[in-house]
Amino acid sequence: MTQSVQAEERRLDGARCEELLAGIGLGDPGDFETFYQATNRAIYAYALSLTRSHYDAQDLMMETYLKIRSAAHLYRPQGKPMAWVFTITRNLARDQQRRSDREALMGDCPPGTLALAAEAPGEDALVLRQAIQVLGAEERQIILLHAVSGLKHREIAQILERPLSTVLSKYRRGLAKLRTALRAGEEG
Numbered sequence: 001m002t003q004s005v006q007a008e009e010r011r012l013d014g015a016r017c018e019e020l021l022a023g024i025g026l027g028d029p030g031d032f033e034t035f036y037q038a039t040n041r042a043i044y045a046y047a048l049s050l051t052r053s054h055y056d057a058q059d060l061m062m063e064t065y066l067k068i069r070s071a072a073h074l075y076r077p078q079g080k081p082m083a084w085v086f087t088i089t090r091n092l093a094r095d096q097q098r099r100s101d102r103e104a105l106m107g108d109c110p111p112g113t114l115a116l117a118a119e120a121p122g123e124d125a126l127v128l129r130q131a132i133q134v135l136g137a138e139e140r141q142i143i144l145l146h147a148v149s150g151l152k153h154r155e156i157a158q159i160l161e162r163p164l165s166t167v168l169s170k171y172r173r174g175l176a177k178l179r180t181a182l183r184a185g186e187e188g
Helices: 003-010 014-025 029-051 054-074 081-100 122-134 137-147 153-160 164-187
Strands: none
Touching: 014 029, 014 054, 014 081, 029 054, 029 081, 029 137, 054 081, 081 153, 122 164, 137 153, 137 164, 153 164
């Protein structure tokens, strides 16, 4: 598959997402694959912002897709299919949190750290770990959705159901916090 086709599949508008969800509800494996290819980075980034662990985010992402596959026939088009998907992800994370009887899904890591795969690139891993420590939950979600999944700010605003101006200000504020923290780390 060429990169332009892959990029096109990664960018789906709401109407196309709703068509794919309808197809998934009817059991179409091609629609499921297209939906997965278009949304996996966004769902992973959102799951990572909720769990703060690479491994837990992967598990949560797979649970989300299983739930989508089993419940797509229940989806009613409302113009915000990714909000529906992120609600599933958030609810599964809450269920997982309740089951583990912890305040946050942190895997085996101490609070305030980020568990990443051993093969995670050094600089990227450092930035992500720093993000967890200095950013608020919404800033972390916005930055990870933008940086990891490549979503545009307008798309993030729609998904999180926040005004674009709020998403942009939290993004800029979060980046400023990251820069400050990284500079302090370089000096220290």
